[in-house]
Amino acid sequence: MINVTKPFLPPREEFDQYINGIWSREWLTNNGPLVNELELKLKEYLDVPHLFFVSNGTIALQIAIKALGVKGEIITTPFSYVATTSCICWEGYTPVFVDICPRTLNINPELIEAAITPETTAILATHVYGNPCDVEAIDSIASKYNLKVIYDGAHAFGTKYNGRSVFKYGDISTISFHATKLFHTIEGGAVITQDASVAKEIAHIRNFGHDGPEKFYSIGINGKNSEFHAAMGLCNLKYVNQILQRRKELSERYDLMLKPLRITKPFIESKEEFNHAYYAIIFESEKALLKAIDTLNGVYTYPRRYFYPSLDKLNYVGSEGEMKVAGSVSSRVLCLPLYQDLSFEEIDMISRALLRAQNY
Ligand SMILES: Cc1ncc(COP(=O)(O)O)c(C=O)c1O
Incomplete structure (x- = not known):
């Protein structure tokens, strides 16, 4: 039987070595050493300054919406996985669809301006199949109308645009590390930004809004991922x-x-x-x-x-x-x-x- 995809599995001994380390440290989750190591290595590999490992690519999108404080109407693509739309509806906001370009299958930037209303706060576009959106056109419309840009880069691990990591565009990019993706951590994802103040929001939101054990900075959610998932990521990154x-x-x-x-x-x-x-x-x-x-x-x-x-x-x-x-x-x-x-x-x-x- 040949399925559409099959997860990559690293050599078992390499995974076991990481698992042995987890057993000896008895540190399973909550920003452990393997999560930190994976984040550092991913930042280096993807050439981005701020990257947060989270539990999946869907929660990455929810965190992105909250971290940027976008609301009301969010312009988005009808051609993506359901999570790209459901994350907007889940927050109680309105997805406003703009049709795609028939050549690239990404959101058509030429149609975006006509969909902007006083309620519009953001554009959420997907790099479909890892093929980058017209990021220059989208970013320039966003700055003209003062909109935030979130790129759903669930598929875009390793993609470059004009020789640069595609994750360098927009206010936030998200990615999925689900087992079916070319780089995976079994379940997992990341939220990426270039901006240190946005990074601060993401860091708090990912961890229930905690600012120390007894203080809370903002609303938050449990978006953390575990040492076991990070171990799979560290093994797979080598390959x-x-x-x-x-x-x-x-x-x-x-x-x-x-x-x-x-x-x-x-x-x-x-x-x-x-x-x-x-x-x-x-x-x-x-x-x-x-x-x-x-x-x-x-x-x-x-x-x-x-x-x-x-x-x-x-x-x-x-x-x-x-x-x-x-x-x-x-x-x-x-x-x-x-x-x-x-x-x-x-x-x-x-x-x-x-x-x-x-x-x-
Ligand atoms: C375009 C797109 N966005 C978001 C997601 C959600 O990612 P996850 O499955 O890690 O929650 C997927 C998953 O396949 C996807 O394809």
Whole structure:
């Protein structure tokens, strides 16, 4: 059986060494030494000044909203994972959807200004599949209208824009380290900022708002992560360059094998260094996509309709205006299996099945 993804697992002995250390220190959570070490190493790897390891990428988004004090209407993309929208609704604010660019599948900056109202306080955009948004255009609209910018970089580990870490843009970026991500800590995520005063807010909010054992600085939540999760991160970080390289090779194999297939793919701008977090293909019609899924399932291969449905269709959001591009793309997009030990032979088999589905 070939699933859309399979978590990377480091050599067991390397993980065990960290676990032995946890046993001898008897320090399991609450900003322990492994959490600190992982944060330092991630800051260095991602080239960012402030990074907070948290329990998942969803709580990272909730903390970002609270730390920036944004409220009212938040402009966002309908083409993302549900957490990008639900985090806004969870806080009691209103997601205002702006359609995506048909080439990159990221929020279309040309449509943002028309959606701004006196209630708008922020833009929350996703670097879809690790492909960076037009961060320059978004950041310049935000400064013109005095809006905050949060980038949901759940997929963007290792991505660069104009040679710089993509996490250097916006007021806050978030990331997910879920087991399905190319770098993972089993469950986990991070909140990243360039700004020391925002970092202070995040640090307090992540830890219930504590300012010392008996004093409270602000409202907070339990967003901390544990020594065990940090141990997995420290093990995996050693392999992340190999993982990035392998995903590139596998994606190039798909490119080669799928040349005759009538599909399109998200466009990666030349100034972007892509991390190959996903291999997404867009069919001509939903019918062609369903036939492809059926054929792949017949050879025990399980790709994923990701993202589907378009988020403006969620039953708890009131959405104005039709998200034509996001609606159309989400009905036709499919993420193919991509993980470290997927073989070229398996990619060839998947590709042949896709061609069969197209031709018969
Ligand atoms: C775009 C996006 N945002 C947020 C999340 C939430 O991350 P987590 O699963 O770590 O809570 C995900 C998870 O897949 C995601 O894909």
